[in-house]
Amino acid sequence: MKFAVVTFPGSNCDKDMYEAVKNILKADADLLWYEHANLENYDAILLPGGFSYGDYLRTGAIAATSNVMQQVKQHAAQGKPVLGVCNGFQILTESGLLPGALLRNKNLSFMCHQETLIVENNQTIFTTTYTKGERIQLPVAHGEGNYYCDEVTLRELTANEQIVFTYQNNPNGSVANIAGIVNKQGNVLGMMPHPERAVEQLLGSVDGLRLFQSLIHNWREIYVANA
Numbered sequence: 001m002k003f004a005v006v007t008f009p010g011s012n013c014d015k016d017m018y019e020a021v022k023n024i025l026k027a028d029a030d031l032l033w034y035e036h037a038n039l040e041n042y043d044a045i046l047l048p049g050g051f052s053y054g055d056y057l058r059t060g061a062i063a064a065t066s067n068v069m070q071q072v073k074q075h076a077a078q079g080k081p082v083l084g085v086c087n088g089f090q091i092l093t094e095s096g097l098l099p100g101a102l103l104r105n106k107n108l109s110f111m112c113h114q115e116t117l118i119v120e121n122n123q124t125i126f127t128t129t130y131t132k133g134e135r136i137q138l139p140v141a142h143g144e145g146n147y148y149c150d151e152v153t154l155r156e157l158t159a160n161e162q163i164v165f166t167y168q169n170n171p172n173g174s175v176a177n178i179a180g181i182v183n184k185q186g187n188v189l190g191m192m193p194h195p196e197r198a199v200e201q202l203l204g205s206v207d208g209l210r211l212f213q214s215l216i217h218n219w220r221e222i223y224v225a226n227a
């Protein structure tokens, strides 16, 4: 299984993401500059955190218009996995791959600390290593992590079990305590907390590692075991 980590101008969690996948998971991965990225031969695409284009206009809005996102859309339409973390999540909502929007935190301040999340759906390709309702520890680091969607969308997200992670103690004002959602097909996950920053005990938690392990395991089940 081969991972692509896409770097935009202003990404700053791209190397952490790459290190987590390449050196901790020991998976095949490339770090790709957005302009030259050809995503054809990759199995999973990782959109890392940061401040793409300086967060100008709206977070993720300018990166969402880049050519590489057309490729990400094609990849997603084929049912292949896409994970957007933090700014990656913002890019996914701005590009229409996920519903809703990320607004400024309710206290209008950047926040950076460990949060307890609740695993709401452990039946996605990203979350089968967790149990439903499990409390896990992941760090958050954002100024605009306040997930918003209208009531109709929230009803749909709930009915389709697209809410994957919620915050135990909502730090940013997100609707329904939402920390991460998947698309209807279940192959595109966007989340504000950073799994790539929780892949070694030295970092305070290994709960993020399990997300990548889940993805690799389920990808093999789908594409290798049944081939």
Ligand SMILES: NC(=O)CC[C@H](N)C(=O)O
Binding pocket: 013, 048, 049, 050, 051, 052, 055, 059, 085, 086, 087, 088, 110, 141, 142, 143, 144, 145
């Ligand atoms: N770590 C990040 O990805 C930061 C995300 C974002 N640009 C924000 O502050 O909201």
